[in-house]
Amino acid sequence: MKPFERIPPCSARAEVLATGDELVIVDPEGQQVSDLVAFNADDLDEYLSSGRSIDYAARLWLTRGDPLYSNRSRPMFEIIEDTCGRHDFTLTPCSKDTFRIIYGETDGRPGCEGNLAAALAPYGIGVDRIPIAFNVFMHVAFDPDTGAVAVKPPLSKPGDHIRLRALMPLVVAMTACSAGQSNNFRYKPIDYRVDRARPANAEGAVTAD
Incomplete structure (x- = not known):
């Protein structure tokens, strides 16, 4: 099994996944967020959609067993493991x-939006095409009476x-988040690994590395 890659603090990486590949995102030190965006590699106008995914799940917090849908209402990902749950x-x-x-x-840091755009530039995806991200490990709370939004330290623990x-x-891109509210003002790395799907065996089944 290949080792994990590290995304340094306040930066992003992009990967191309085939159908059946599995993407593992790890919070190595705890309380860090990774913004994840994805596009159909065969048609970049299809992208991971917050609105579709939340609408079809009928809840805000998605976890193991939930599909993540595209803007065309097609499943792009399935969450198959989740040790944080928020x-x-x-x-x-x-x-x-x-x-x-x-x-x-006032110093103009690019933030996750700019870092995602830089990572996706080789695929022709510019900053204006960066959608709402699936914010892995991010802890956002909502007041049930006023609807007020509060960004709190992530619940994720090391590992x-x-x-x-x-x-x-x-085509996917991930960050090690640059926003202080999202990581308790301790800017840390994110680790990830892509477990590639193996070719079909004699019976036609596909297995992962």
Whole structure:
């Protein structure tokens, strides 16, 4: 089994997945978020959709057994393992404007939005095409009376992971989040590994590495 790759703090990586490949995302130190976006590798106009996924699950917090749908209502991923159990699929990736508006920063850090766009640039995906991300390990709370939104430290502990199986060929990108509210203001790395699906055996079954 191949070793994990490391995404350094405040950066992103992209991978191409075949149908049946499994993507494992690990929080190595605890309380860190990874923004995940995905596109159909055969038609980049099809992308991972927050609205479709939440609508069909009829709940905000998706976990093991849940499919993640595209904007065309087709399953793109299935969550097959989840040791944390709390992620967010409502907030957009942080950007230089996020840091200006929320934190008062003026140095123009790219944030997860810019880092995702940089990782996806070789595939012709620009910043204006970055959708709401599946924010792995992100802890977002909602007040039931007012609807107020609060970003809290993640519930993930060191070594927590999520495993997603690709249900179509995908271009995916992941971050080690740059927003302080998302990681308790301790910017840390994220680890990941792609377990490639093996070719079909004599009986036609496909197995993973």
